Amino acid sequence: MSRAKILLENGTVLDAEANLNDKTVLGELVFNTAMTGYQEILTDPSYASQIVVMTYPLIGNYGVEKEFAVSKKIQVSAFIIKENSETPLDGVMSLSDYLLANDILCLSNVDTRKITKIIRSTGSINCLITTDEITDKHRKMLAEYEFPKNVVELSCEKKTEKFPAVGKKIADFALIDYGVKSSIVEQLQLSGADVTVFPYDVSTETILDGNFDAVMLSNGAGNPKDVNIETVKNLIGKLPIFGICLGHQLSALALGGDTFKLKFGHRGANHPIINLETGKVFISSQNHGFAVDEKSLPSTATITHKNVNDGTVEGFCDKSKKITCVQFHPEATPGPEDAREIFQNWVKSASRENVHA
Amino acid sequence: MPKDLSIKKIIVIGSGPIIIGQAAEFDYAGTQACKALREEGIEVVLLNSNPATIMTDDDVADKVYIQPLNVNSLEYIIERERPDGILAAIGGQTGLNLVTEACNDGILDKYNVRVLGTSIDAIRKAEDRKSFKDLMSEIGEPIAKSEIVDNLDDAVKFVQKIGYPIVIRPAYTLAGTGGGIAHDEDELKSVVYQGLTASPISQVLLEESLLGDKEIEFEVMRDSNDTAITVCSMENVDPVGIHTGDSIVVAPAQTLTDKDYQKLRSASLKIIRALKIEGGCNVQFSFNPKTKKYVVIEVNPRVSRSSALASKAAGYPIAKVTAKIAIGLQLHEICRCENSEVAI
Numbered sequence: 001m002s003r004a005k006i007l008l009e010n011g012t013v014l015d016a017e018a019n020l021n022d023k024t025v026l027g028e029l030v031f032n033t034a035m036t037g038y039q040e041i042l043t044d045p046s047y048a049s050q051i052v053v054m055t056y057p058l059i060g061n062y063g064v065e066k067e068f069a070v071s072k073k074i075q076v077s078a079f080i081i082k083e084n085s086e087t088p089l090d091g092v093m094s095l096s097d098y099l100l101a102n103d104i105l106c107l108s109n110v111d112t113r114k115i116t117k118i119i120r121s122t123g124s125i126n127c128l129i130t131t132d133e134i135t136d137k138h139r140k141m142l143a144e145y146e147f148p149k150n151v152v153e154l155s156c157e158k159k160t161e162k163f164p165a166v167g168k169k170i171a172d173f174a175l176i177d178y179g180v181k182s183s184i185v186e187q188l189q190l191s192g193a194d195v196t197v198f199p200y201d202v203s204t205e206t207i208l209d210g211n212f213d214a215v216m217l218s219n220g221a222g223n224p225k226d227v228n229i230e231t232v233k234n235l236i237g238k239l240p241i242f243g244i245c246l247g248h249q250l251s252a253l254a255l256g257g258d259t260f261k262l263k264f265g266h267r268g269a270n271h272p273i274i275n276l277e278t279g280k281v282f283i284s285s286q287n288h289g290f291a292v293d294e295k296s297l298p299s300t301a302t303i304t305h306k307n308v309n310d311g312t313v314e315g316f317c318d319k320s321k322k323i324t325c326v327q328f329h330p331e332a333t334p335g336p337e338d339a340r341e342i343f344q345n346w347v348k349s350a351s352r353e354n355v356h357a
Numbered sequence: 358m359p360k361d362l363s364i365k366k367i368i369v370i371g372s373g374p375i376i377i378g379q380a381a382e383f384d385y386a387g388t389q390a391c392k393a394l395r396e397e398g399i400e401v402v403l404l405n406s407n408p409a410t411i412m413t414d415d416d417v418a419d420k421v422y423i424q425p426l427n428v429n430s431l432e433y434i435i436e437r438e439r440p441d442g443i444l445a446a447i448g449g450q451t452g453l454n455l456v457t458e459a460c461n462d463g464i465l466d467k468y469n470v471r472v473l474g475t476s477i478d479a480i481r482k483a484e485d486r487k488s489f490k491d492l493m494s495e496i497g498e499p500i501a502k503s504e505i506v507d508n509l510d511d512a513v514k515f516v517q518k519i520g521y522p523i524v525i526r527p528a529y530t531l532a533g534t535g536g537g538i539a540h541d542e543d544e545l546k547s548v549v550y551q552g553l554t555a556s557p558i559s560q561v562l563l564e565e566s567l568l569g570d571k572e573i574e575f576e577v578m579r580d581s582n583d584t585a586i587t588v589c590s591m592e593n594v595d596p597v598g599i600h601t602g603d604s605i606v607v608a609p610a611q612t613l614t615d616k617d618y619q620k621l622r623s624a625s626l627k628i629i630r631a632l633k634i635e636g637g638c639n640v641q642f643s644f645n646p647k648t649k650k651y652v653v654i655e656v657n658p659r660v661s662r663s664s665a666l667a668s669k670a671a672g673y674p675i676a677k678v679t680a681k682i683a684i685g686l687q688l689h690e691i692c693r694c695e696n697s698e699v700a701i
Contacts, residue, residue, distance in 0.1 A: 037615030062614045085611075269615075272586075272689060281584040281689045308689045334615035337623050 033268030037334020045179030048155035060086035060095035178220030214350035217247025224249035243325030258296035265289035269335030284328035285335025361685030370452035371405025382665030386676035474683035636679035
């Protein structure tokens with residue numbers, strides 16, 4: 001156990017315990033308010049190049065298990081927690097061992113509430129963590145730091161892979177992987193879709209040649225405006241398009257809409273959403289720093305979901321262009337399963353049987 | 358749906374004396390509810406038999422009746438005050454029983470008084486063992502397997518189906534006299550024999566043993582729009598088998614993975630929706646950490662002792678929100694003013 005310093009963009013320096021030596025990490029500092037699901041958070045590709053602070057004070061209670069990872073590696077740049085409260089469990093790997101094995105810097109015994117309050121008041125902030133003493137060199141590094149524009153390329157798997165439907169196959173989905181959580185693919189499979197996952201830079205022709213019923217745009221990290229959306233633009237009107245999180249923002253951009261950066265984002269498992277079509281409210285899992293500008297969407301688009309807390313757009317559809325998407329995470333993992341039926345609805349609506357009927 | 362404007366005057370039933378199983382938490386809940394209703398411009402008439410409470414202070418309700426909590430005094434007050442509605446779900450079991458009784462006697466119909474929040478029907482469904490069992494099997498939520506038997510052969514047959522250990526509870530005996538737990542056929546024979554002898558009607562209930570499971574609770578809220586949320590989860594430090602009163606409860610649950618937590622959360626939302634509860638409710642589970650299977654132990658269709666704990670631990674005013682839901686407000690319309698600084 002060594003010591004580390006956290007240097008924030010506003011000059012604040014905090015002291016913490018670190019699990020590794022000789023490390024210096026830079027990244028965007030974000031907080032997550034979920035009380036469970038730390039392993040899912042660590043492995044969520046949407047957190048690539050970010051340093052995640054957990055507001056819930058006790059992390060590590062139930063260890064880590066293979067089935068909870070939502071991608072093949074830990075994606076966060078570093079992890080900041082109040083207290084690692086792990087206890088030895090039979091046959092279960094501990095959080096410390098997991099982070100060590102993956103060479104991920106984890107800071108503990110730090111005032112996570114203070115950090116969260118700073119982020120909430122100043123807005124999204126970059127930070128530097130080092131196991132050395134803070135010097136001018138570190139301050140300069142932080143001042144010059146820029147969030148990587150190619151974060152999608154860094155975080156996603158760059159291969160084409162096919163996943164069969166569970167049970168009766170009713171539709172064939174192409175999924176463009178901008179850093180997809182494996183649970184999105186699983187939920188599509190469970191809803192009866194064959195899913196072919198393509199890398200983020202897939203060409204329009206590859207998808208059109210595949211004879212798919214629909215395209216799903218995955219979640220992912222970073223600013224949606226840094227992502228090449230040529231393929232998405234070309235697919236509009238040719239195939240039904242569904243989007244989640246980054247996929248939702250890319251759909252808006254492809255329609256000529258705009259996105260903006262939220263003050264400090266929505267990251268947690270307790271965000272209320274109102275479905276404007278039914279007037280029903282449910283709780284969602286969220287992880288996004290950018291949002292779709294409601295006014296920028298074309299008149300053919302209808303806002304379907306809004307965040308009850310701040311009124312931001314959480315979902316829209318454009319029937320004329322066959323686009324339906326949501327900002328929140330219906331697949332959960334971690335978080336509430338309240339919106340899981342969205343997958344069944346989407347797969348059913350894209351099903352060939354449905355189209356022919 | 359916004360506030361129901363036809364409701365101008367409400368009778369709130371207090372919790373009565375402080376006894377074992379019903380302590381000051383209902384005074385806390387009742388006081389919160391009275392304040393919440395007055396905040397909405399509603400005239401609050403309070404009935405409570407216990408003057409040594411905060412809720413009977415002269416600035417909590419508009420009018421206070423310190424009278425016995427029985428149907429006679431309730432009818433007297435209703436006749437004098439002519440309220441539009443009655444709120445029962447925050448006075449603990451006493452309040453619920455009184456309103457149920459008044460409803461059965463036709464008093465509420467006679468004076469056209471509506472039961473606000475959770476309906477009497479929903480309360481009955483949750484509290485009656487048989488109808489609760491039926492409802493759970495209808496919506497596919499597991500409960501402990503059980504069977505009533507009056508002879509040893511039937512007992513052995515039942516255990517062959519579900520296995521050991523098994524809990525044996527004789528019917529109509531005091532403090533479980535003659536009951537016990539059997540781990541094999543020899544024990545089963547002796548305990549069932551003992552139970553049948555102890556029971557005045559020679560009947561025992563055999564129940565699947567949940568000993569050693571994790572005991573998890575959820576505090577759940579639902580409104581008239583069918584929005585349902587969990588306020589928090591709670592976990593008993595001691596396993597099932599140790600009485601809650603002898604144990605320590607922590608909020609939120611500490612040892613559940615997100616997957617298991619969400620499984621129980623989804624089940625508690627399904628249950629509160631099936632029961633059509635409007636307001637707060639408490640759902641208790643027994644969760645086996647090895648098999649990852651759970652069983653619904655019971656549901657309290659009202660503000661309970663756990664709600665007071667959950668309110669304090671989570672900073673979410675369950676009784677206040679229950680009162681607001683009772684007058685038609687929906688969860689997303691209710692502002693958590695005192696906690697506006699809470700990070701979301």
